[in-house]
Amino acid sequence: MLNQYETVFIATPVLSEAQFKEVVTKFSELITSNGGEIINDEDWGLKKLAYPIQKKSTGFYHLFEFKAEPSFIEKLELQYRRDERVIRFLTFRLDKYAIEYSEKRRNKVKAKAEEK
Numbered sequence: 001m002l003n004q005y006e007t008v009f010i011a012t013p014v015l016s017e018a019q020f021k022e023v024v025t026k027f028s029e030l031i032t033s034n035g036g037e038i039i040n041d042e043d044w045g046l047k048k049l050a051y052p053i054q055k056k057s058t059g060f061y062h063l064f065e066f067k068a069e070p071s072f073i074e075k076l077e078l079q080y081r082r083d084e085r086v087i088r089f090l091t092f093r094l095d096k097y098a099i100e101y102s103e104k105r106r107n108k109v110k111a112k113a114e115e116k
Helices: 017-033 072-082 096-115
Strands: 003-011 037-053 056-068 086-093
Touching: 003 017, 003 037, 003 072, 003 096, 017 037, 017 056, 017 072, 037 096, 056 072, 056 086, 072 086
Parallel strands: none
Antiparallel strands: 003 056, 003 086, 037 056
């Protein structure tokens, strides 16, 4: 049975735009090649960190919302740990309320984008 997950990772700020896109592509392909289905993919850009991590005060944030087998999460997090470009990550399973909330949030983001 597929569960719905949300994962956010922070990549080191020393990467170029192309290098960051490469990291995003790597993880999106990892999700899809393991039978996952990406529902939403958001690039939050370069943001200031709440506290320094590895002597860095900023990082590139990226969010994936996806459906996958529970056993896949261990694989995904192992890849995050092995990739020195990723300085932090968080993955969690969404319950029905969180799924509802994220759909509303996505629709708001889409509506704002269409206004512009």
